[in-house]
Amino acid sequence: MRGISLLVIAATLAAQTTADGVAAFGRGHYTEARAILEKAPASDATAQTFLALSRAATGGCDAARNDLTDQFAHNPDAAQRRLAGIALVQCGLAQNRMAEVWPALDQLQKAYPGDADVLYEVAKAHRKGWDDAVFQLYQKSPGSFRVNQLSGEILETEGRYADAAAEYRKAIEKNPAALNLHFRLGRSLLLQSHEAANLKEAQKEFEAELALNPSDAVAEFEIGKILQGEQKAAAAVPHFEKAAALDPNFAEPLLELAKTKPAGAIPLLERAVKLQPDNQSAHYALMLAYRNAGRTADAQREKAIFDKLNRPPEGEFTDFLKKLGEKPKQ
């Protein structure tokens, strides 16, 4: 009787230890959690999971690694399995064990699709890969035109178009025969300024790209757009036609050609939506072309597709943005 009582007391104490450790972990007091959970019995699966998590969170990835791997694979509790997987990835990223990180991330994404914490780790892993590659490129080939090209692309994403253009020019100077540099320079110029001189300069760059690669349909298309912007609609048409011929899967030139030929717009636009079923502009233009032809039912059908494509994406970030500015509920 007394022996049974002692067992009950011991079990109660062990359960309390686990509960205290988990609570400390939940508060973010990882060192405290680790100290408590190290006293928990090895047979307590929950205690062992949170001990491994606490170790991982306090720099003890080596000690935690095997347990995390085991818990991620076998823990019957989905929530604990998820935590173990995320901790395993975090340890892998910290210790640069990318070969272990990617399979774990694949598993996590399959098991917890749309999970913000999982997606955050995915983003971190990609960023690390990017950082490592950029570091190597800058360290091992600092004189390469690729350094300037990459700098230009980064500056472009930051909206620093003049700086981006300067980097592309340096890249072209180093390797005048490299493809895509004149195109990127032309596009940066277009984004940088709206002055007529800038448009001309951009046009020259797209022409230079075409001189290197006469099959570049996008460069051909950009020239058409520049001419269109300069109110030279007739001069733009051959460029759109050529772009469409160079790449039969390129829908945008078809849209531009449809604008210049209202009578023949419908077949062009029907081809465009077939090529790119998710192209909003194509569906919009086709809706109006049907409307203008008196094909009301067809126009309504296209409108329904356009409305669906035009709907803002739903998701946590969108919801978050929608709520910004609203007063918290009392």
Place this chain on the structure above:
Amino acid sequence: MRWAGLAGAVFLAAAAGRVEFRNVAAEAGLTASFPNGGNQSKRFIVETTGSGAAFLDYDNDGLPDIFLVSGEGGLSRLYHNDGNGRFTDVTAKMELDRATGWGQGVCAADYDNDGYTDLFVTYWGQNHLYRNVRGERFEDVTARAGLRQDRVRYNTGCAFLDYDRDGHADLFVANYLKFDPATTPQPGANPLCFYRGLAVACGPRGLPFDRNILYHNNGDGTFTDVSEASGVAAPDQNYSLGVVTGDFNGDGLTDIYVACDRTPSLLYINLGKGKFAEEAVLGGVAFDADGRAMSGMGVAAGDYDGDGLPDLFRSNFSDERETLYRNRGGGEFDEVTAAAGLARNTRYVGWGCGFFDFDNDGRPDLLLVNGHVFPEVDRLGIDIRFRDHAILYRNLGGGKFEDITASAGPGLAERQSARGAAFADYDNDGAVEVLINNQNAPPTLLRQTAKTANHWITLKLTGTRSNRSALGAKVRVVAGALAQTDDVRSGGSYLSQNDLRLHFGLGAAAKVDRVEIEWPSGGRQVLLDVGADRVVEVTEPRP
């Protein structure tokens, strides 16, 4: 001798077709500055959107007076037109000096049919309806009229219109978004609070939508909110700014078009019986020709191609084209911006705009005013600027416009962060002037110094069975080979109010052959052989 020389110079300028707009605001007495948030940086979106301007003849002396809306820290002001090219500040005298706050838009009409034009001013906060008491003072009747709002709202464009043709001017009020400085993120707080790498005021993207409001005029000095019942409240995913009214589908009922920022613009088609249906997408006026939502700000309606149908022009953000929509009839429009020659100016953020025939050749020209929302953009040293000049397009006929800004005088070269713009021939000399509300600066008053020899006529309509301001009246003027149409409308441009009178250029015609008026009541009136170069008052015949 000196006078004769000056007259000769003006004649020569006109003979040569020279266009010269000068800013005469200072000499006209318009020297007060109208604050609207920061000049170097702006913390919140409310600093970016104000404010409007209005021409209205509040004392019925035949001379359009001026009202300018102020942001926080200033007073919206009323100026009396003294008739000698000067305006006198009568804000206090007319008892309009009591409301302060973030003033946004203004519209005007005689809502109580007492013969005096009343004023409605929108705010981020509470709107104000000012009843004009015999042209002697304005009385704030907002609460009595039932226009007090239940919460702080970001009201922007407004327009009076008689949507049910009951002879009383109803009221449409656009709402931009839900804004609370206590909870709105700070510049740079999230990815939507950046512009070209600069941390800037957040919004509109990321801020909660609000919906537009339609008030029905009960005919007893009060209004009823009919937004839900009419269908006006249904679209709730739009950031609404400029408002213009007109019969866009030719069914005789007044419709409403709203320029929306970063979201599809709205076309409320009046179905009759107090109902509206939003049909901008299929109408072709929600997006640009590529189906992309623009950042619509201001909007103007006018028959630029002389086909008798009101077309639409919308001003947009930088890196976007302005948008010209040609009315095909039946509420359907084509976007013809590029074909009309308007696709080049993509570096401006456009606001106030209007069709007006500055050279009286019988073809409505187009002016828009500009200025970026973010003062911070000047730090980039690029060709997009916080303060920029207006743009004047001459209507060449054949559906084409030509940008003549560079040769249209020093007034158009001045750089301001302009917002509202209103149009009126304030001195009744046949040349239309433009009033522009600039952020944190005195207004601009653009006046032509080189006058054209072309003829003109201005029509002031007064309803009897129709609403007194004749809102919704359609006018067709035929002079020789020229036939033009226009509607009487309140609101328009960017949060602004043009003169309620209609101005028509007549070219070489020294008289008007026919003036045809379709009154909102359904009555038709025809005037024959009307002399040109004057203001003609037309009162709706009583039954």
